[in-house]
Amino acid sequence: MDRKNDDSRLLLEQVNDLLENNKILELRELLEEYHTMDILDVMENLDEEMKVKLFEVLPIDVSASILEESGSDFFRTMLSLIDVQHGRNILEQMSLDDLTDILSELEEDERQRIINLLNKEDAEDVRKLLGYEEESTGGIMTTGYIEVNENMTAKEAIEHMRKNAEDAETIYYIYVVDNDEKLVGVLSLRELITARDSVVVADLMSENIISVYDDDDRELAVKLVSKYDLIAIPVVDRDNILRGIITVDDIIDVMEEEATEDLYKLAGSSEHERDVAEKPDSTMLEQIVSSVRARIPWLLLILIGGLFTAIILTKTTFVEGLTYVKFLCFVPVILGMGGSVGMQSSSLTIMTLSNNDEEDIDFRTVLKEGAVGLITGLVCSIIIGAMAYIILHSLNMSIVIGICVLINMVVGAMIGSFTPLMLKHLSGDIAIISSPLISVLLDMIGVVLFFIITTIFLSKIVS
Amino acid sequence: MDRKNDDSRLLLEQVNDLLENNKILELRELLEEYHTMDILDVMENLDEEMKVKLFEVLPIDVSASILEESGSDFFRTMLSLIDVQHGRNILEQMSLDDLTDILSELEEDERQRIINLLNKEDAEDVRKLLGYEEESTGGIMTTGYIEVNENMTAKEAIEHMRKNAEDAETIYYIYVVDNDEKLVGVLSLRELITARDSVVVADLMSENIISVYDDDDRELAVKLVSKYDLIAIPVVDRDNILRGIITVDDIIDVMEEEATEDLYKLAGSSEHERDVAEKPDSTMLEQIVSSVRARIPWLLLILIGGLFTAIILTKTTFVEGLTYVKFLCFVPVILGMGGSVGMQSSSLTIMTLSNNDEEDIDFRTVLKEGAVGLITGLVCSIIIGAMAYIILHSLNMSIVIGICVLINMVVGAMIGSFTPLMLKHLSGDIAIISSPLISVLLDMIGVVLFFIITTIFLSKIVS
The missing domain is CATH 3.10.580.10 (CBS-domain)
Incomplete structure (x- = not known):
């Protein structure tokens, strides 16, 4: 893979050079020997202006392939910037199943505008294809057969x-x-x-x-x-x-999509989080918001289970009058919340690592995950703290429990994404870490944190 | 899929009929219209004698394709039963990468015997292919190119x-x-x-x-x-x-294999468990033994983490003299062990369900998983019980903790495989259940069991 990366860095420099000096013919000659996907790689690393410039000089069939492989944002931008007739020629060359996929992501009026650019036959085919469910065979088929x-x-x-x-x-x-x-x-x-x-x-x-x-x-x-x-x-x-x-090739794409979907489901997240995480130009804030949205329902579910556990435990403690014993009954939910958010973040990190060769996933991810842990942690710690107050009737202890949940979730989320990243940097390979391993690690960290926090806050209260 | 299933049941009956009445010509004519994979499906459902009989009457290229797709056991049996020259002809037609894969699973002397049946050129190619690592591109390539x-x-x-x-x-x-x-x-x-x-x-x-x-x-x-x-x-x-x-097509096979491998690793199991679980003729005992072997290292790891948690918790309990409080510190490890074995068994069940269309996975799986839970549970409960005795100095409480671990692990394993099976029977589809969902369910069941067990055994001890 190193060879490949060097090659593509070299190509990027060459293309940039030729574009800046307006050497269009040489550029065309250079790119002739490259595969569309390599040109797309280069294009993704160019700045906006150069991107358009490069796109305009590409042969029509290459432009069509590039649009097939890139997202709907790129598609919309490019078509709005280039000459209408040039755009029409490119659209003509595009594979109808890919074109339909992109059109289905656009707004209705924009979609209509582009369908109107197509010749009658293609327009009819596209309208038919747009009628199929995304998850059906009709949704991935193409009409380009003999x-x-x-x-x-x-x-x-x-x-x-x-x-x-x-x-x-x-x-x-x-x-x-x-x-x-x-x-x-x-x-x-x-x-x-x-x-x-x-x-x-x-x-x-x-x-x-x-x-x-x-x-x-x-x-x-x-x-x-x-x-x-x-x-x-x-x-x-x-x-x-x-x-x-x-x-x-479309079957392979579906297989990859479904495999990631399954992993997301298993980890307790959703497609939406993946889409944003894998979009190359999503901002940190967008990523955080989408992660929080995808994970919070699962976390609330775990929270309900954890509170149920805590309540049952407080009922089994036969020692009357000792609030501290009932306080201990909240340990499972504290550990559980940190472990769950940690599992979610380690799954997401492993998946984004394995879907991206580039170096654009770095330790900033850990900070992003920490932020997700902080937001989800605040929500969960308030709910758990409130429940703890109802059960324990002790403001101090409820606050300590809330703090434990919050810190555990922030630390859990960060450790969950840090571990696979560190393993990748150490070994070069993406190691799938078994969830038992992560959960053991997080439980141990969680209980040590619990020990430290209670020692600091509670020693004076209970002793 | 129903249509397909009906078709294949009908075909099976027809083939059986024709074989029993020795109507070989008609049989050949019937099968001509079917794909190799359909014939293989039929063959897998025939009894031993009919299998050989059918194999002998198939055209050589179909026999070759069948051997390519079936396992090494079937390959060995068939080649030992049919005429040597017929076998030689079939081997000649086999794709070399598939032949190499099968040969690599045979014993050395058997492998040599079969390579000696090949023509010189093929034998040389096969020897070269056998030299490659299984996980390398050389290990999956074929020499059948132009x-x-x-x-x-x-x-x-x-x-x-x-x-x-x-x-x-x-x-x-x-x-x-x-x-x-x-x-x-x-x-x-x-x-x-x-x-x-x-x-x-x-x-x-x-x-x-x-x-x-x-x-x-x-x-x-x-x-x-x-x-x-x-x-x-x-x-x-x-x-x-x-x-x-x-x-x-080999790329697709690798993708499927790697996806399952990843899921197994994530769940804390190993390839060995999968191989046995997916082997159509493995006995219940073989399956149980392989599952226990694959899972026990992970479970022991979780056990160590859980005991660490318990020890830290007993250190944070400032209430002196109350053994019952320290007893409560074992709740996280009790819940953790049940949850872990439950996750392993639900992952395995989901995976075997999605890899097998046939109805051969039924509620007996739940019993098998229960047995795995019992064996692994016995090991873990003895270790945890012993540690509890060292910490708590109370034989009664240590026994209760041991019993809780054991029952939780048996129930966890059974629920873990029962839930996906039940969902499949209800909806017809294999629903991937999120691990958070399973872990919430298992935690809730675990704590209720804990409540019941301590009420039965301990109320008289502690009160």
Whole structure:
């Protein structure tokens, strides 16, 4: 990976140089040898003005690929800055499933404005695609497939394929339909080019088609592509009419998305937190706000469980008159709150670390997590402190419990993100830390903090 | 999915029928229309004798695909039962990366016996592949690629490709090497078939090759294939000599494997537990033993943290002479142990549920988990009970603490696997349950159990 990073830093410098000196032809020549994704990497590291300048000189197909891969903000900015006809040409080249994804994130009027720029056929396809649920197969399919009629000969089919290859996402599978547009077979490019010219497609195709319905869950498409080792899977409606295909690269994207989603769910967070955390230009404040919003419901749930525990414990203490014993009953909830916020922050840090190669995740993350711990901690400590006052009837002890919860949550959040970061810096690798390990660590830190805080505040009260 | 399940049940019945009546020709005809993976599904549900019978009548290429997808046990059994020459023919057709994976799981002498069945070229390739680390790109690559010399014309290259297409895993990328076998370019089938016959490959190919070294971590291959939307990625050695390729279906397999591995690590378990849990014919006892082995190190770690917590807490209790107060200090470790084993068992259940469509995971799993909880619980309760006796000097209380730990761990393990199973049965979907949710539930159950147990055993002791 070091080699790669050096390469891309070098490229960035070269591009910057050429842009500043307006050497457009040389720039074009240089970039010709690079993959779109590498150009996108460079672009993300340029300042606003240079970004637009670079975008304007790129060939149309590269610009289209760049827009496919970048977010809706970049898309909107670029299209508003460049010439309308140039924009129209780029839109024409974009893959319709990616274009639809971006359009679905825009405001209604902006979406309409862009759809109006498209040619009639594309506009119609995009409107159809926009109608599908995001989590359905229809929501990730593209209409860029090659379809031939079952009555064509191999020669006609190859001709047809060559003519339509440019708009197709994959030419490795050719889908065969009957006169009613119903999917009746599939043909690999391999089979087609090794066949005699005069053979009829219907005799050549495989009729055992693995397909999904356009309202199936997209996870089904992932399962089938993975099980049958496919490069693309056709999507049909309930009348078996071919509506689109899903290619394996989109399947991989879905797999990555779902895997992170699962981890977030397991850790007690939400997609919203991830979206903001992974947006390259989100501010510290945006990140803090989104983290607090995503985590607070889970933390409140844990808080309820913890208070329930505390109440049951106070009921089992048979020693009458000793408030300090009942005070001890709050230890589990104090440790629990610190442990929970710590687990959330370590999960988030591990995930953002593994999704970003760049060095843009550093120890500032620990400060951000500390801030999240502080805000969520304030909320939780007030609630727990109030409950403690109701149960213990001691203002001092309730305040000490509140302080313990707050400090534990701030420290827990910071340790939770610091540990994976430190391990990454030490070993270079992102180590998945087992949650038992983190929870042991946080419990031990939590109880030591409890010891220190009670010694400072309570020794005079109870002794 | 229901449609699919019905289909496969029907197919199973048909196959069984035809096999019993020795209608081999009809059987072959029936299976011709099915995908290898569907035949494998059927085979897994046949009894031993029928399995062999079916395997013997399958066409050689289908048998080869079946062996590629099935485990090493099945591979060994089948090869020992069928005719040597038939076996040789099947081995010839197998993809070398899959064959290598299976061979690496066999005993040394068995491995040698099978390599000796291969033709010289394949045997050499397999020996080379066996030399790579499992986690490296070399460990997942295959040698089934098409390579052409840069000086060939497009026509020659197409001819070469057609001749070698049969042994290739993918013909969609053609790799271009110079006279020293060094990788100098890549060509998509798309570019090749749309080119004029006389063009030289060197002028047609793209020189910006995305490749990995054969000792790189396989995760790097996953990253690059996903980033650049590739269908295959070439693997070169440090001298840039082409050694193999990794196709996108293997990338998907690695992604799935790594995702589960990560979840296991997060939950505090190990690969070994997964392997046994996902082996279709592992016995209840094997599963219990492997689960206990995988989890006990983590549980002991948590136990150490919990005892540390208990000791610190007993030091902070300023009330002298009241053993019951110190007894309360053990509540966090009691709840912690139940919660941890519960998290482990819920993670395992969720993962086995999502990796198996079949109905073979049922409420017996809960009993199995209960047994794991009992065994690990006995170990932990003895250690914690002994420590409690050293600290509290009260045999009664130490026994009660031990009992609490034991019951909490048994109940925690059972609830941990029962909850996802119940949710699956209620909703039909595998719901990922957030760990905060499970831990709240287990804490609440744990403290109620504590309440009940102390009321029964201790009310007479302390009052």
